[in-house]
Amino acid sequence: MDPSASHTTEHDRLLIWIKLCLTPRLGIQSLLKLVSKVPLDSLSDYSEQEWFALGLTPTQITYLLSSAAKQVAEDCLEWQERGNHRHILTYFSPDYPALLKEIPSPPPLLFAQGDITLLSVPQMAIVGSRHASMQGLQDAWHFANEFAQHQVAVTSGLALGIDGQAHLGALDGGGKTIAVLGAGLARIYPARHRGLAERMLEQQSGVLVSEFCPSTPPKSQNFPRRNRIISGLSLGVLVIEAAEKSGSLITARYAVEQNRDVFVIPGAIHQHGYRGSNALIRDGACLVQNIEQILSEVGTLSAWVKEEEKQADKIQQNELFPPLIDDEELPFAELLANVGVKATPVDILAARTHIPVHEVMRQLLELELSGHVIAVAGGYIRKGRG
Numbered sequence: 282m283d284p285s286a287s288h289t290t291e292h293d294r295l296l297i298w299i300k301l302c303l304t305p306r307l308g309i310q311s312l313l314k315l316v317s318k319v320p321l322d323s324l325s326d327y328s329e330q331e332w333f334a335l336g337l338t339p340t341q342i343t344y345l346l347s348s349a350a351k352q353v354a355e356d357c358l359e360w361q362e363r364g365n366h367r368h369i370l371t372y373f374s375p376d377y378p379a380l381l382k383e384i385p386s387p388p389p390l391l392f393a394q395g396d397i398t399l400l401s402v403p404q405m406a407i408v409g410s411r412h413a414s415m416q417g418l419q420d421a422w423h424f425a426n427e428f429a430q431h432q433v434a435v436t437s438g439l440a441l442g443i444d445g446q447a448h449l450g451a452l453d454g455g456g457k458t459i460a461v462l463g464a465g466l467a468r469i470y471p472a473r474h475r476g477l478a479e480r481m482l483e484q485q486s487g488v489l490v491s492e493f494c495p496s497t498p499p500k501s502q503n504f505p506r507r508n509r510i511i512s513g514l515s516l517g518v519l520v521i522e523a524a525e526k527s528g529s530l531i532t533a534r535y536a537v538e539q540n541r542d543v544f545v546i547p548g549a550i551h552q553h554g555y556r557g558s559n560a561l562i563r564d565g566a567c568l569v570q571n572i573e574q575i576l577s578e579v580g581t582l583s584a585w586v587k588e589e590e591k592q593a594d595k596i597q598q599n600e601l602f603p604p605l606i607d608d609e610e611l612p613f614a615e616l617l618a619n620v621g622v623k624a625t626p627v628d629i630l631a632a633r634t635h636i637p638v639h640e641v642m643r644q645l646l647e648l649e650l651s652g653h654v655i656a657v658a659g660g661y662i663r664k665g666r667g
Contacts, residue, residue, distance in 0.1 A: 292358065294321045298371055299354040302390040303494070304341050309372065309389045353494060357392070360467060360495040366482070367466075368393045376400065383621035384513040384539045385633070388492035394466050395481060395488035399457050404434035405579060406511045406536075408529040409443030409521035410554055417443060417522035417554065420546055422450035424519060427572040429456020433579060436461065436515050438507065439474050439489075443521050443529075448477055448487070458487045461511045463504035465497035466490075508532040509539075516579050517542035520566070523557035530557050533566065540625055540660075542578055544569045613644040617653060617663070624659035 298321060301312055315335060316324075327335075332342045344350050361367045370377045370391040378400040381387050393400065405428055407421055425435045425447040435451035437444040439460040451458040458481060464470045466489055469478050481487025492510065493503060508531045512518050518536040520543065523529040533543050543566040548555025562568050569575055619625065619633045627645065631638045645661055648654040654661045 293325045295358065295369065295371070296351070296354045297321055297325045299357050299369075299390060300345055300350045303350065303353060304337075304344050306338070307341060309387055312389050313372070356496065357494050360392075364394070366395055368397050370397065378514055379622060380515075381510065381513045383623055384509060384535075386509065387513065388510060391490055391492055392466050392495055393488055393490045396457075396485060397488055399434055399459055399488045400490065400514060402434050402457065403432075403579065404436045404457075404459060404515050405575070406436045406515035406518040406532065407443065407447035407521060408437060408508075408511065408518060408532045409523055410527060410529070411440050411442040411444075412554070413442040413446075413522045414552075414554060418446045421446035421521050422453070424521070424546075424572060424575075425450030425456075425458075426454035429454030429458075431572075431576055432456070433576075434459060436511055438463065438504075438511055439470075439478065441471055441473065445474055445477060448481065452480060452484065452486055456486070459514060460487065460489050461507050461514070462489060462491040462493075463507040464491065464499040465493045465495040467495040468498050470499040504528060505531050509535040512536040512541055513539055515541060517544060517575070519544045519546070519569070519575065520558055520561060521546050522548060522554045523561070524554050525556045525560070527557045530561070533561055540623055540629060542567060544575050546570070612651060612653065613648060616641060616644050617648060620648075620654050620661050620663045622662060624657050624662050626660040629660070 301307060301315070301324075319335065329342055329346060332345060333339075337345070357369060361369050368376070370393060372382070372387065372389045376397045377391065380401075391400075407425055409417060409421060413421070421443045428435050429451045434457040435447050436459040437447040439445070439448065439462055448458045448460060460478065460481065462470065469475045469489075478489055481489065490510070491497075492507070497503070505528065508528065512532050512535045515536075518532055518541060520529050520533055523533075536543050543561060545558050545561045545566045545568060547562055547568055547570075548558055550559060567574075567578075615634050616630060616636060619630055627638060627641055630636075630645075631641045634641070636644070645654060645656075649656060649661075654663055
């Protein structure tokens with residue numbers, strides 16, 4: 282932190298970060314570049330001309346300087362202060378889950394209520410139909426219950442049907458569960474699951490999380506967005522009873538994009554509720570019939586995640602917004618920015634960066650020789666924090 286800006290409080294820094302995160306068409310990559318060039322302490326007092334010099338559009342500047350933006354940000358801070366175990370996690374917070382940072386579009390801001398350490402424990406996502414059959418509901422509860430007994434947390438979306446049974450199965454098994462909402466945490470949706478959300482908090486066995494401001498009502502366009510967080514937090518996704526146009530298929534697509542494993546319980550070919558599930562299997566998802574078929578893969582992945590967390594714990598994170606390392610100053614910045622703590626294959630890196638495969642391999646070799654990346658089973662990972 283710049284000593285000359287020490288008069289700026291943590292409240293002020295969080296306030297400007299919230300306003301920036303809510304600014305139209307200002308994504309995570311733009312935000313990271315912005316704060317790597319100008320300290321947040323300075324941005325609190327920026328003028329219209331200074332914002333324009335940073336490359337913001339007139340519409341974005343008008344929003345940032347509006348009383349409406351300040352009020353929304355203040356309301357978020359007030360929500361955090363009014364209750365116990367309420368947290369606002371920025372992309373830079375020590376408690377921001379490392380796995381979530383590795384997805385193509387991580388949320389720059391997370392609102393959480395409950396035990397936030399659960400966001401970083403090994404977890405499996407369970408998703409499926411809101412109108413599931415009795416068999417589907419039983420499968421969701423059973424698999425979640427067994428995950429809990431093997432110390433694997435269960436992540437889902439708190440929706441009716443499969444989601445709710447997954448959360449219940451984890452709680453009934455004495456385990457932990459994470460609910461990712463498509464609305465603000467002050468607007469628990471669906472209302473029928475308010476009791477389930479309260480049980481998660483009262484038993485100190487769960488955490489509610491959302492990227493939307495606490496007072497945000499449920500909107501249809503928000504639910505597909507939240508699905509990337511469900512898969513992004515998890516080591517893999519288990520799909521139970523998904524129809525052809527199920528939202529679970531969106532989560533599965535996000536999982537593939539994020540290099541997560543997709544597991545599917547098959548169903549009868551003439552049963553409408555399983556057509557989406559069976560299509561996933563046809564397209565290459567892993568067919569599973571019991572918990573052991575998943576645990577062997579999850580065990581391998583979670584061991585790797587735990588080792589990465591040990592390394593991260595050695596690094597002191599005393600400030601809310603520590604200095605950023607600008608990838609633009611590193612060799613092959615575009616490629617390096619797409620290599621994270623989870624092994625990423627060469628073809629995926631080529632697709633993300635639009636760099637030819639042979640050139641990706643050449644750059645990876647140089648990055649490996651210079652100590653920036655390591656070749657592991659399944660692709661490449663980034664070494665340390667550089």
